[in-house]
Amino acid sequence: MMSLFKKSGTSGTNRWQSWPMLILYIFAAIIVFLILFARGDWFIPLVEKQASAALGRKVTIEHLHLRPWRTTSLEVEGLRIAQPDAFKDRKNDFVSIKDILVSFDVWRYLTGHGKELPLIRIDTPRADLASKADGTANYQFSDSSKPAPKDEKPFDPSSLPKIGDLIVSDGKINVALAKPKADMEVAIATSDPRQDGDRDILIKAQGRYDNAPITAQVKAGSLKDLTHETRPYPIEARIDNGPTRVDLKGVVKDPLHFKGTDLLLHFSGPDMALLYGLTGIPIPHTPPFDVKGQLAYSAEMIRFSNFAGRMGNSDIGGTIAVSPRDKPPYVDARLHSKNVDLADLGGFIGTKPGKAEDKAQAQRGKFLPADPINIPKLNAVNAHLVYHGDHIQNKNTPFDNINADVIIDHGAIDIKRLSYAIGSGELFLKGTLKPAGSKQFAANIAVDAKSLPLGKLLQGLGGKDSEGRMGGHAKLSARGNSIASLLGNGDGGVSLVIDRGGEITALLPNLLGLKLGSALLSALGLPEKTDLKCFVADLPLNNGVLSTRAFLLQTDDTRTLGGGTINLRSEKLDYHVTTRSTSFSILSLPGKVNITGSLRAPSVLPGAEIIGRAAATAALAAAFPPALVLPTIQFGVGKGSQCEQALNDVSIHPASGAAPSLGKKQVRPNVKAPQHKRPDSAEKVHQVWMKRLETQHKATR
Known part of the structure; x- marks a missing residue:
């Protein structure tokens, strides 16, 4: 077959022996034919038809020029691409270009050296990009609902042609996107030639994005740099979106193959x-911030690493990694602070940082915060957040440090750990918040307070020093969207113990709030300098109502028993306390004192004084069943303590399901607490109570 294409010469050495040479000559003959017998405009109807079918919208061309040679150029004048049918209401064409010239190195391609476009020149390009709220966009050219072909090969950057010189003049793009609420004009051009002859790409944008003004300036390397495998691609950008500023500077290594970055x-x-509009990652509200770090990316991961800066009064640093291919994206954040102000973290626990809610709650006439828990767009990402604050510097808090480990999975929050060190003690919280409807959460939360030093707590609250300790547990299972609604619908309970609490007039207002603590002090009728020896409370929570299983407050000279309910839904109190002397006395038993009204403004209504031991003890037993449940006991607060039996009973049957802890000094009894049977008559009550008082009087002499 090859012999048909041999040509003999005088020397016998000139031969056409290869197919590429044959193709080259055939192509040359066609070009000569086109030059001699055809004009480029003759091909316009064919090109318009094929392009319209491929793009799914009408394409028109005014003039078409083909200049074949070793480097063949194709020039199109007056190119217009209409809007698709769904966007016919747009005033401008989808794309229009005054003039575009593309040259192709035919010889390089025929000799097997690949594809190269030595020159692309675009004059006055215009584009109008738009999307609707339902997700349809005029820049979509295929039906995304159809699955991709099984044999479809992944994109290969090496298949792209090499680009020589790109010249863009007076380019403008109108962008109107519904979901990011963007409406802006983007100007695109190329710079004058650099020393190496290449031209940088210059982009400027102005308009609105995410309901805020936006301006952007981008200077990037040439198109030749972008497709060069060994030359780093430089990029420099500044974006101002409302009050937020983003600066980016550095190089991308072989961006088409994702071989790494060196970007600040x-x-x-x-x-x-x-930042949500710019990054697509929901971040809680924070105070003013300024952070700087290294940005690296690959096809699987975008990483903002070794960043450091300020957030309010706190320093902040760490690494944030995002897997953009996951649906929803996965975010892994490992953060730390050397010095942290807890007010700066308010947005991460459901309030705006530094926000004082007292005024708003006072206007509502309520005590518990009712603002919806501020949790941003949880379904937008899955995330794992680990945070450690070395030192908490806010003088208004008693906490020394903070540790958090939180997982967000398809809208559900799993708090693996949220703990605060307080001196030698620890406050530890764990639980889950799962979506329950469009605006509510199903919450299951447990709080553990272990051996908390009261002196540290009171110091943070502005109170006086104390050598005492606090231990306790709380559980809550509820549905709601605020602290008030969760507590108002909750089930669970609180078990609390305070040992050697210090001066009671300083302790109660600080721990319970000024008005509620003052109301309780008024009901107790204690002298100002009275020291608290022991406090025990075991309060079951049922459908938002705290009832009393045990309530004991012990000082040097008095014992107070309490009972009643606290309705957290209506924030109403229906409580009563009775204080009596712990020494043997017949006529020193005051009557019941009622604490009623709202949590924000409680009132104290003393009852009529009861005269006589029998009547007093009978009324006490009838009104306060805990009196028979809280005899003298031993519970790691000193042998012979007035609180041991109460603590023992709370340990065996706590409302929260877990016994309070006061640390290493706690000694759990080896015997089960006695089961006290309530007497049937006032006389039997009187006899039992008098016997206990006599035993107690002998033990304390």
Whole structure:
């Protein structure tokens, strides 16, 4: 077959022996034919038909010029691409270009050296990009609902042609996107030639994005740099979106193959929550911030690493990694602070940082916060957040450090750990918040307070020093969207113990709040300098109502028993306490004192004084069943303590399901607490009570 294409010469050495040479000559003959017998405009109807079918919208061309040679150029004048049918209401064409010239190195391609476009020149390009709230967009060219072909090969960057010189003049793009609420104009052009002859790509944008003004300036390397495998691609950008500023500077190594970056990223602004529109990652509200770090990316992971900066009064640093291919994206954040102000973390626990809610609650006439828990767009990402604050510097808090480990999985929050060190003690919280409807959460939360030093707590609350300790547990199972609604619908309970609490007039107002603590002090009728020896409370919670299983407050000279309910839904009190002397006395038993009204403004209504031991003890037994449940006991607060039996009973049957802990000094009894049977008559009550008082009087002499 090859012999048909041999040509003999005088030397016998010139031969056409290869197919590429044959193709080249045939192509040359066609080009000569086109030059001699055809004009480019003759092909316009064919090109318009094929392009319209491929793009799904009408394509028109005014003039078409083909200049074949070793480097063949194709020039199109007056190119217009209409909007698709769903966007016919747009005033401008989807794309229009005054003039576009593309040259192709035919010889390089025929000799097997690949594809190369030595020159692309675009004059006055215009584009109008738009999307609707339902997700449809005029820049979509295929039906995304159809599955991709099984034999479809992944994109290969090496298949792209090499680009020589790109020249863009007076390019403008109108962008109107519904979901990010963007409406802006983007100007695109290329710079004058650099020393190496290449032209940088210059982009400027102005308009609105995410309901805020936006301006952007981007300077990037040439198109030749972008497709060069060994030359780093430089990029420099500044974006101002409302009050938020983003600066980016560095190089991308072979960006088409994702071979790494050396980029410095700088974020600053008044609130990190405003970054959602730019990053797509929901971040809780924060105080003003300024952070800077290294940005690296690959096809699987975008990483903002070794960043450091300020957030309010706190320093902040760490690494945030995002897997953009996951649906929803997965975010792994490992953060730390050397010095942290807890007010700066308010957005991460459901309130705006530093926000004082007292005024709003006072206007509602309520005590418990009713603002919806501020949790941002949880379904937008799955995330794992680990945070450690070395030192808590806010003088208004008693906490020394903070540790958090939180997982967000398809809208559910799993708090693996949220703990605070307080001196030698620890406050530990864990639980889950799962979506329950569009605006509510199903909450299951447990809090453990272990050996908390009261002196540290009171110091943070502005109270006086104390050598005492606090231990306790609380559980809550509820549905709601605020602290008030969760407590108002909750089940669970609170078990609390305070040992050697210090001066009671300083302790109660600080721990319970000024008005409620003062009301309780008024009901107790204790002298100002009275020291608290022991306090025990075991309060079951049922459908938002705290009832009393045990309530004991012990001082040097008095014992107070309490009973009643606290309705957390209506924030109403229906409580009563009775204080009596612990020494043997016949006529020193005061009557019941009622604490009623609201949690925000409680009132104290003393009852008529009861005269006589029998009547007093009978009324006490009838009104306060805990009197028979809280005899003298021993529970790690000193042998012979007035609180041991009460603590023992709380340990065996706690409302919260777990016994309070006061640390290493706690000694759990070896015997089960006695089961006290309530007497049938006032006389039997009187006899039992008098016998206990006599035994107690002998033990304390």
